[in-house]
Amino acid sequence: MTLLHGPVMSLLGRSRHSVRMRRRTVRTRFTxxxxxxxxxxxxxxxxxxGIVAYAGxxxxxxxxxxxxxxxxxxxIRVLQEQLDQVHxxxxxxxxxxxxxxxxxxxxxxxxxxxxxxGRVLRPLxxxxxxxRRITADxxxxxxxxxxxxxxxKDLADTIDELLExxxxxxxAQRRFVANASHELRTPLATMRASLDVAVAKPDxxxxxxxxxxxxxxxxxxxVERLLEGxxxxxxxxxxxxxxxxxxxxxxxxxAALAARTADIAARDLTVEVAVAEAVVEGSPTLLRRMVxxxxxxxxxxxxxxxxxxxxxxxxxxxxxxxxxTGGPVLDQDQVDxxxxxxxxxxxxxxxxxGGAGLGLSIVAAVAAAHGGDLALRARPSGGLRxxxxxxLAVAVxx
Numbered sequence: 023m024t025l026l027h028g029p030v031m032s033l034l035g036r037s038r039h040s041v042r043m044r045r046r047t048v049r050t051r052f053t054x055x056x057x058x059x060x061x062x063x064x065x066x067x068x069x070x071x072g073i074v075a076y077a078g079x080x081x082x083x084x085x086x087x088x089x090x091x092x093x094x095x096x097x098i099r100v101l102q103e104q105l106d107q108v109h110x111x112x113x114x115x116x117x118x119x120x121x122x123x124x125x126x127x128x129x130x131x132x133x134x135x136x137x138x139x140g141r142v143l144r145p146l147x148x149x150x151x152x153x154r155r156i157t158a159d160x161x162x163x164x165x166x167x168x169x170x171x172x173x174x175k176d177l178a179d180t181i182d183e184l185l186e187x188x189x190x191x192x193x194a195q196r197r198f199v200a201n202a203s204h205e206l207r208t209p210l211a212t213m214r215a216s217l218d219v220a221v222a223k224p225d226x227x228x229x230x231x232x233x234x235x236x237x238x239x240x241x242x243x244x245v246e247r248l249l250e251g252x253x254x255x256x257x258x259x260x261x262x263x264x265x266x267x268x269x270x271x272x273x274x275x276x277a278a279l280a281a282r283t284a285d286i287a288a289r290d291l292t293v294e295v296a297v298a299e300a301v302v303e304g305s306p307t308l309l310r311r312m313v314x315x316x317x318x319x320x321x322x323x324x325x326x327x328x329x330x331x332x333x334x335x336x337x338x339x340x341x342x343x344x345x346x347t348g349g350p351v352l353d354q355d356q357v358d359x360x361x362x363x364x365x366x367x368x369x370x371x372x373x374x375x376g377g378a379g380l381g382l383s384i385v386a387a388v389a390a391a392h393g394g395d396l397a398l399r400a401r402p403s404g405g406l407r408x409x410x411x412x413x414l415a416v417a418v419x420x
Contacts, residue, residue: 052142056135064127068120145174153181161189199252206249214242251380254311254387268415269306271313271341272297272334278310278317279332285321292329300334300341303415304392312388313343315381316408320347323406336414340394343410352400360398361386385410 145167152165164185167178221227221235275297279286286293302309320330324347331346360382385408386396394412401407 052139053132053136056138057131058135060131060134061128064131065124068123068127145169145178149174149178149181156185161185161192202252204253207246210242210246210249214239217242248380251384254308254380254384265306266304267306268301268303269309271300271302271309271343271412274310274313275317275332275334275343278313281314282317282321289321289324290327291321291324294329294331296331296333296335298335300336301415302341302392302412304412308388308391312385312410315385316343316345316410319381319408320345323347323349325349337411340411340413343412345408345410346401347405348401348403349405351402351404352406354400357398357400357406361396382408 149165149167152163156163164182165178166182167175169175217235217238221232227235275295279293279295317332320332324330328348330348331344333342333344335342335344362383382396382398389396389410389412392412394410397409397411399407399409
């Protein structure tokens, strides 16, 4: 299940980030394009108006002379000087007005270009926001963009078709895992019963047969744990949380440790517990399975005579469960991949210590199904720190 879930959601996350980057870039480019067009248009119109105004200046024919008549040459020279002065003043006024108009037009062009770009990209922004809200648990949602049949509508319909195919693929995968796990339980039970009957016959079985029967029974138990892990993953990733109820997280931790007293004593582990009152709401079965997996992981992947610390504390609006263990210094890159199915540290192989390789992946799935999160960190001094955060239960007013 998560083999498909992880890469797909990682791809969707990268796609959404790149869409946001492209949206800002495209809007900037559109703003520059539209603003430049508006500005050039305004400058062109101002230039035409200036040319027309300059060419159409009327030359006053009013005589500037009020005294005695003067020679015609002097009159022409004086008139020419006055016309040049008037022309210079009008040219300066026209240039100043054109510069002011051009500055105003530049500001208006940028504002208008940004507005037009925003209007053009509004459907794409709506599609981006709707796509960002869709996750693996809400693939049933669709963009359903209204409007005429154009490029934006075609893009939205294509994304809707992709979401429909993804939803079908996820549903088919969940059904397959659940059905296969259920169907395989019957032959496993039959094989175990047949093995018990064969060993329990009146005639004593050869020693090698007894050893072989014990090995087969151990392998059958391992397969059953693996199937149970598959069922848990399928249930949590489908948001199937049966019997939601408030649950004290500290009590669950204490019960898990009490049930494993013999295993802790067998490895001579030192256990420190600091439990505060923190009530969460969810499926008691799945939450107990989550805590059991964390405790089992802390016991199994520890060394004889080692230690483990467990702490439960409320923080703001969530409860935090911390499990720390000692050990060798770990690679953080490998630790980050432990929440994926069948991922182990170093050269460990699945099932080499009785585990199915699904423990932390189930913890991550249960935490996510309850609105929480799992964080894995390699301790600088060696060992592993696991933080599980879950929303606190909403108090019901009396």
